[in-house]
Structure formats: structure tokens, C-alpha cells
Amino acid sequence: MIASGRVILRRRDGVVVEANGKKFLMGYGAYLVWQSFLEGSTPEEVIAQAVALSGMRREEVESLILPLIDEMLSKGLLRH
Numbered sequence: 001m002i003a004s005g006r007v008i009l010r011r012r013d014g015v016v017v018e019a020n021g022k023k024f025l026m027g028y029g030a031y032l033v034w035q036s037f038l039e040g041s042t043p044e045e046v047i048a049q050a051v052a053l054s055g056m057r058r059e060e061v062e063s064l065i066l067p068l069i070d071e072m073l074s075k076g077l078l079r080h
Contacts, residue, residue: 001069001078003037020076033068037078043069 005019014027017034026034036046043065050061072078 001037001043001073001080003034003072003078005034005077007031017077022076024075024077030068030072033065034072034077037072 005017005024007015008018008023009016011025014025015031017024017026017031033046033050036049041049047058047061047065050056050065051058054061069078073080
């Protein structure tokens, strides 16, 4: 996955990212996932990192991360 965009504003509730001429507000959890892709991580690595950091089961993490990835793909924040 390749992330696109740049952070244009940091707020208490998250960040505003500009990508493809559009602005997106994302919470810090979503921002960390997006930032991981920006730094070259794969979906598998992002899931493994989230499992390690949260202590959640892999299935729980996947149920949160995979829909988030799909949303980012549909909005143009990520691409294959």
C-alpha cells in the first residue's frame, strides 16, 4: 500500500490531511495507521504492530484495521 497526502493541521481530536485536492479529518488512531503506510509498512505489518501495542487478539485488530484500510482506499488516501 502506498499512502498519499500530507498533514496540514494538527488538532486536539486528530489531524487534517490533504490528499488529491481534498481535506480529510482523521483521529489519531487512523492517523497512526495512515502514517505507517506512509513510512512503507504493509497491511500485515500494521496489523502485527497494532496487536503488539494493544494486546488485543488478531481478529479484533483485523476487524478494526481492515475496514479502515478499505475506507482510506476509497477516499484516495491509500492505493495499491
